[in-house]
Amino acid sequence: MEEQNTSQEMDSLATQVVPSTSNKGKRKSNPQGKSSKQPAAKQKRVSTPGKNSEAMILPDIKAIMEEVTARLQVQNELSAFLKKKITELDKDKRVQIGVFGETGAGKSSLINAIIDEENLLPSSDECTSACTSVIIKVEASVDDKYQALIEFLKTEEWNDELWYLLQSAGDKNNEETADDDDDDDDDDDSNDYIENKLSALYGEEWKKNSFKDLTEKKCFSDIHELLKSGTKTFTCKTAMDLSGKLTPYTMNSPLPSQSKTRKGKRYYWPIVKCVTVKVPNKDLLQHVTLVDLPGSGDCNKSRDEMWKRIVGDCCVVWIVTEIKRAASKETAWKILSRVSRFIGNGGECQLICFICSKSDTTGISHGRLPGEVHKLIVNRNTQAKEQVKQKIKNKKKPFSDNCFEVFTVSSREFLQKEHLDPEETEIPKLQRLLKNLNNLHSETKNYVSGAFTILSLIQDAKHKKAGDKNENVCAELKNTLGCKYEQIKKEIEEVYKTFEKCLSKGVENSKKEDENKLKKLLDKEDGRGFHRTLKSVVEGGGVHKTRKEINFNVELASCLTNSIDEKFSKIFPCASWSDTIRINPAVTYKPFNGSISAFSLGTDLLTTEYKDLKLQLDFLKMEEEKIKEKLNETIRIEKKMIYNSLLETIETKMKECYEVHSLTAPGSADSQLPPPAPLPSH
Structure with missing residues (x-):
């Protein structure tokens, strides 16, 4: 009896909800389903489409499903079920690519080249400093503007970190006399980082003021306003304009072109938690987010938790290092070691790309013919790849061999085309990787396939006969x-x-x-x-x-x-x-x-x-x-x-x-x- 009722419901729904999809002629859709031509038109429209036509028909298919939903007026279990299934079709899935690398390795130049935005992220070619602890996400914009959303720490989060930084800096100064003979590079490295962070935000004032003075609202009102607001948004017409506005929030010091205008001004990157940059008209970023990440977590708990969460959600990781001594230079391998527990068993990374950057740099190209320079670059790149692959093979790791891929890239040559063809820079290979990741998470493909199945099921209800076969x-x-x-x-x-x-x-x-x-x-x-x-x-x-x-x-x-x-x-x-x-x-x-x-x-x-x-x-x-x-x-x-x-x-x-x-x-x-x-x- 229950199956018979369901059959009757399906039959009733089929005659009521399947709309006409023809935009031609004056005939309106018939809610009662009296026209025998309408079902044929419907099936022709939603039959499995070719790959190239999917994006073109997505708006039409969504309009059809909206009309179907509107016609599901009958309040019963079946209608609720179909509405739920139609709602579930419209889900956008995104994947994250984590980009790691030491200062000066060329991460920003690489991201700029891949998305064809030379002036978006400031690179080490322009300055000697880089964002130290700021996480930068790059994704597609929904309109034609360049946008940036800056997320700041909460007041209490920064106050906790400030107290720790001041205590650490004070302890170091107090112990310098007793430890004059202690040449501890690690401690010096830590102290430089602390002083750099405090000086960027407070100038020399942090050395003269107490913790209480630094946290007084009247003394540093601009800092307190940012901490209180939580976020700040920029919208610009060009990538260069946006990059200029982001400088005090992501860089340790100004770019050479900004040195006069920014001299003596405050840099807010120590209180920045994350920056999200949205770029218009980028199909490669439709379902992919590139995340420029520091090589390890942070002493600030909030930033550290965000770092761990983002790293754990990356399905692809890029580790960028200069091609010179790529296999023997330890920094990149230390980064891999630090993040391995977050991207392996503690994460979901499927592919690690070891990217040897600045592959056009040979150091001996002066006075040589272009053909000789090209041969030197290609041979050196081949050799570097083999050395890195051998290092990966020999190194103990929690990943299988097919999780790794090695690239030798040149962002400069990709843009200038002086000695290498674009394909030889291997930037196009990485672009194809992004393109294929987009295809794997295609909203169009998933939506059209699901909609076709639902509509076909409803349409077929007219011809279905209940009976022993169902049982x-x-x-x-x-x-x-x-x-x-x-x-x-x-x-x-x-x-x-x-x-x-x-x-x-x-x-x-x-x-x-x-x-x-x-x-x-x-x-x-x-x-x-x-x-x-x-x-x-x-x-x-x-x-x-x-x-x-x-x-x-x-x-x-x-x-x-x-x-x-x-x-x-x-x-x-x-x-x-x-x-x-x-x-x-x-x-x-x-x-x-x-x-x-x-x-x-x-x-x-x-x-x-x-x-x-x-x-x-x-x-x-x-x-x-x-x-x-x-x-x-x-x-x-x-x-x-x-x-x-x-x-x-x-x-x-x-x-x-x-x-x-x-x-x-x-x-x-x-x-x-x-x-x-x-x-x-x-």
Whole structure:
């Protein structure tokens, strides 16, 4: 009886909701469906379109679905179901590409060249400074203007960081006399960063004023207004205009062209959390966001959490380094090491592009013929690629070999075309990567395919006859669903047992090794600077931010993460690609050893037996794929939370310990290492 009612509902809906799609002639759509020509016109319009026509028909298809939704007036379960499915069609998916690299490596020039905006982001060719801790997102604009949204820290967030910076700078100055012989490059590096940040925002005033004075609203009203407002927006007609306005919010010092006008003025990048730049008319950025990221997190908790979140959401990572000594220069490899836990098991990175920049620079081109210079560049680039590939192969990493690709690029040659063809600069290869990522997340393709299936299902309702066939199909589907569910349940239970065993072993290793790990982390060959470093670690919540970052929490969690890393990457793998340029999926995301991906109701087989139910079964297959996709996305999010919870739990457990020892001012000769808090149970 229920199936008969559903059949009648479908039949009624089919005659009411399927609109005319013809823009020709004077005949209006017939809500009662009396014209026999209308269904034919409908099916012709929504039949599977060619790839090149998809974008052209998207507005028409959306208009059709809006009309269908408007005609779903009957208040019943079926109408609600169809409305929900139509609403779910209109979802824009975006992917993030994280761009890392040391100062002067050419990140900004690379991004500018790829999106064909030479003057958008200030590059190291123009100045000697770069944004230190500012995250910059570059994405497509919805109109023809260049826009920038600047997000600032909250007042309390900056005040907490300011207090820490002033304390660290004061401790350094107070201890200089006692530590004159301590040539600790890391401490010097940390102190330079602190002074640079404070001077950018307060000039020399921070050296003369107390924390209370610096936080007084009347003294630095412009800073307080920005912190209070939370955001600031710029809208410009050209990329160059926008770049000029962004300078005080992203750069340490002015560009040469701005040195006179900006001399003595304030730079606000220390209080900037994130900058989002929107560029008009960029198809490459339709579903892709490029994110210029610092090579590690930040001492500010809010910025650090944002950094971790963005890095963990990147499906592609670019690590940019100058081609000169690319394989032997350690900076790029240290960046890879620092981010690996956030983009591997703790993230969803599928592809790491190692980009050797400035490939046109040979240093010996003067006085040589153009053909000789071209040959030198090509040979050197080939050699550099092989060296980097060999380094990747030899280096211990939590990634498979097919996760890496090496590029040798020249942004300058791509624009000037002096010695290399555009294709030889390999910028077009990276552009094709962006294009194919866009195609994988095509709103048009997904919307049109889903709309076609829904409309076909409604249209077919007129010809569907309820009867024993429906009952037989329902029985087979329910039986298949029950069997497949048990298979997945069994696989998940096995995974749970595996992790329980691994973590138990990790806890035992932690009990044996943690104290020695922390002591080794602090030990220096000459024994100098120990107490100052320890004090910085404790006051920093377990983290000492220098060129060689010291992180107690990561070390304490390492036995736990190491115990599950291998199994975790197999059970929750990141999808890989067989061809990184064409982006042909070799392996789809298959968590729980592929048990979810293998799930199928067998609708293809049922279609051969019940041909008159083909459209209903096709719709069911589409729903099955959507549910699996949604489930895989949920698993992808949850697996990151689970893996990262090991470190987060350690940080929470140790927080009280750091706070207590921070108050006791470690640094005296009798100070002891803070005892580790009880490790979390698995």
